[in-house]
Structures are given as C-alpha cells and as structure tokens.
Amino acid sequence: MTTTILCISVAVIGILLMVLCIVFMCVWIHRDAQSRGQSGLVWILIAVLSSPILGLLAYLLAGRKETRVPCQSCGWMISGSARFCENCGTEQTPMPAKPEEKKRGTAKFIIASIVCFVSGILCTLGMVFCIVWLDANDILDETGAFGSSYHSPMVSVMSTNTMFNGEWKVNCYYCSDGYLKRNFTLDDPRQVLYTNTTCEEGEIILHVQQGDVKTQINITEVQGEFSLPLDKFQPGRIRVMIEVRDIKELKSTIRLE
Numbered sequence: 215m216t217t218t219i220l221c222i223s224v225a226v227i228g229i230l231l232m233v234l235c236i237v238f239m240c241v242w243i244h245r246d247a248q249s250r251g252q253s254g255l256v257w258i259l260i261a262v263l264s265s266p267i268l269g270l271l272a273y274l275l276a277g278r279k280e281t282r283v284p285c286q287s288c289g290w291m292i293s294g295s296a297r298f299c300e301n302c303g304t305e306q307t308p309m310p311a312k313p314e315e316k317k318r319g320t321a322k323f324i325i326a327s328i329v330c331f332v333s334g335i336l337c338t339l340g341m342v343f344c345i346v347w348l349d350a351n352d353i354l355d356e357t358g359a360f361g362s363s364y365h366s367p368m369v370s371v372m373s374t375n376t377m378f379n380g381e382w383k384v385n386c387y388y389c390s391d392g393y394l395k396r397n398f399t400l401d402d403p404r405q406v407l408y409t410n411t412t413c414e415e416g417e418i419i420l421h422v423q424q425g426d427v428k429t430q431i432n433i434t435e436v437q438g439e440f441s442l443p444l445d446k447f448q449p450g451r452i453r454v455m456i457e458v459r460d461i462k463e464l465k466s467t468i469r470l471e
C-alpha cells in the first residue's frame with residue numbers, strides 16, 4: 215500500500231468517525247432533551263445548523279438549565295419551577311422529584327460521540343504524519359536508514375505530489391532546493407523511465423538509485439518528454455528522485471514503460 219493510499223484511507227476513516235460523532239451527539243441531545251420535557255428535534259436542528267460544537271455548548275449552557283413538565287391541569291409544558299401554568303393559570307402543586315431513569319441510558323451516546331471525536335482527531339494527525347513525516351512515501355534509503363543527504367524542499371508553494379496507477383505526478387508553483395522522491399518497482403531491465411517535465415525557472419536533475427547503482431541526468435534543458443534506459447538496474451525496487459533547485463512552475467509526470 216502506497217503512502218497516498220494510506221493517507222486517503224486514514225482521511226476517509228477520520229471523516230466517518232466525525233460523522234458518527236455528530237450522529238451520537240444528536241441522539242444524546244434528543245434523548246436528554248425529551249427526558250427534560252423539551253423538543254429534542256429543535257435542539258438537534260440548532261446543533262446541526264449552528265455547527266455541532268456550538269450547538270452542543272448551547273444545549274449544555276441553556277437547554278439543560280431548565281426541566282419542563284406538563285401542567286397538572288391542562289397538560290401544557292411549563293417550567294418545572296413555575297408556580298402557575300402560563301397557559302391556564304392553574305397553580306401547580308409541588309411534586310417530589312422523580313429519580314432520573316434515563317440519564318444512565320443516554321450517557322453511552324455522549325461517550326461514544328467523544329470517543330469518535332478523539333479518534334477522528336487522531337486520524338487527522340495520522341494523515342499529517344503520513345504526508346509530512348513519511349515524505350510522500352519515501353524518506354528511507356535502500357538500507358532502511360533515513361536519507362538525510364536527500365532532504366525535501368524546505369519551501370513548497372501550491373504543491374501536489376501524487377502517485378496513482380504507477381504514474382507519479384508533481385506540480386509545484388515554487389520549490390526551494392531539495393529532493394522529491396518516489397519508489398518504483400522495476401519488473402524488467404528493458405523498461406525505460408519515461409518523464410515529461412517542464413519548468414519556468416530553476417534546475418532539474420533526475421536521479422535513479424538502486425543500492426550502490428546510481429545514475430543521474432540534468433533534464434533542465436529537455437523541457438518535455440524524455441526516456442531514460444534502466445538496463446544497468448536489476449528487477450526490484452528503484453528509487454527515483456527529482457532534485458530541484460529554486461524551481462518555478464514545475465510540472466512533472468514520471469512512469470515506467
């Protein structure tokens with residue numbers, strides 16, 4: 215599984231967890247509001263329309279302050295502390311407080327919502343880890359040690375770096391000095407590395423490495439399609455690197471053919 219696929223999977227899981235967080239929160243609000251004699255649907259609409267976090271805070275600060283009960287005469291929902299019904303004017307007889315039977319049953323939904331929210335945040339951090347720390351699928355050299363000599367660009371503006379169906383695409387408005395890296399699997403030494411790379415300014419050097427076997431070529435002046443023979447490499451994993459030096463308007467497509 216490539217780092218791109220891993221990042222997408224983590225992002226999808228994070229989104230699903232956030233959706234579950236909102237669903238569990240709405241279920242809790244609905245049940246808790248009903249247990250207090252209030253309209254659960256109204257509070258759910260407030261939570262969804264105002265944003266879940268603001269809606270939850272509004273319910274906790276305002277909605278849960280008051281419990282509404284039916285009037286002892288006409289059944290109109292009034293404040294539990296009201297002495298007279300605002301609808302029929304009947305004086306209310308104080309009633310002993312009933313044990314709260316539903317609170318324990320509804321607590322599991324708010325707990326599930328919190329767990330989903332925290333898990334979603336962790337997924338977001340995991341996605342950032344995949345993109346930044348793993349450096350788009352390849353910061354390790356062939357021995358498995360960190361390739362400190364092949365550092366990524368410190369500055370990258372409007373940059374995309376994707377790998378899909380064996381094709382590596384890089385687009386960047388501006389990149390400072392550094393290396394953009396990907397791993398490819400060479401099935402046959404007769405294959406060639408096809409590149410289509412252009413830039414407005416700067417210098418581009420293409421590197422291919424497999425253990426101690428290395429090759430490099432300056433493709434700055436090519437500005438377009440170029441094929442590099444790979445007959446000096448053995449079948450297996452090869453590292454392909456684009457060394458950029460103050461590049462502007464970089465567009466590159468690389469694949470094995």
